[in-house]
Amino acid sequence: MKEQDKKRDGNRRAAKSGERKFSPAKNDRSRRERPVQKPVKLRLEPQDLPDDVLVGRNAVTEALKAGRGINKILLAEGDKETFASEIMNLAKERKIICQFVERSKIEAIAAGHRHQGVLAYVAPVEYAELDDVLRAAEEKGEPPFLLLLDELEDPHNLGALLRTADATGVHGVLIPKHRSVPLNATVAKTSAGAIEYVPVVRIGNISQTLKSLKEKGFWVAGADMDGAQAYNEADLTGALVLVVGSEGRGMGRLTKEACDFVVRMPMVGRINSLNASVAGSILMYESMRQRLAKSRKETLGDFVNLTETW
Secondary structure (H helix, E strand, C coil): CHHHHHHHHHHHHHHHHCCCCCCHHHHHHHHHHCCCCCCCCCCCCCCCCCCCEEECHHHHHHHHHHCCCEEEEEEECCCCCHHHHHHHHHHHHCCCEEEEECHHHHHHHHCCCCCCCEEEEECCCCCECHHHHHHHHHHHCCCCEEEEECCCCCHHHHHHHHHHHHHHCCCEEEEECCCCCCCCHHHHHHCCCHHHCCCEEEECCHHHHHHHHHHCCCEEEEECCCCCEEHHHCCCCCCEEEEECECCCECCHHHHHHCCEEEECCCCCCCCCCCHHHHHHHHHHHHHHHHHHHHHHHHHHHHHHHHHHC
16 A cells, blocks of 8 residues: 555656656657658859850750851750751751760750750851852952861960961861861950951861862962971962861871972971961961062063053
8 A cells, every 4th residue: 555655646746846758659750740841952043155055945946047157066865856856957957066965064064044955056157158268269359368277176276377367368267077176255256356257167078178179270288397398488379278287186197198288397496396376377477478479579570561562
């Protein structure tokens, strides 16, 4: 009896003090039923797109239909829907490269803009047609003067060469569609505006293009440190194609074989090569010097003939 009385007295004291018995089962159930808060996904504001990038199905499709200059199109892997087929067909008609890449690559370039798995690198100006370039030179009454860049990769070099081409009267610059830097925002900025005045033509096979130009009466002069004659000893007048090789590798073997002659630039220092844009600029200015000298000589000859008739 005494033990039962003690238990009753203890329960009365616990009730008066407000103590509660711990229930592990009840506590676990309340913990399990507590709603889990989902992490809030922050939406980043879209950043400015580069000047040479278009994103979105409609934007790229309409650019293709309008004939805008496009260097390359990226499509997200796995997107085999109708829109992708339409874009690929339009690109094929215009001989524009389409490449399937991981969606994450497109998202990184799109900088937060809604891209729908489609991105295009566009040219800041329209590419020209070779026939139009030759026709423009003929209308000016000038022997066509072209610069061909054999797989140049640095946009700064291309921009610098365009700037010199404008200064020296080059009628057009030829660049391959593959393995060559295209016209982009960096090229435009480096050219200091020359990109607006010098026509740039994208060509397919270099050897075939040179063969076709030779049939039209062009001479092809390549630049290489192993050239047979110095650049200032060669005749760089008349209908001419100057060929400048890529950084480091120079001209390709087939391109070199397609040249009528190869010139070198004498060097007396310890460095045995020049930057592609520097070498190309030297050749363009030498050609301009020879053309101006030949023009003055012809003008002087006409004047002498005219005085003799008097």
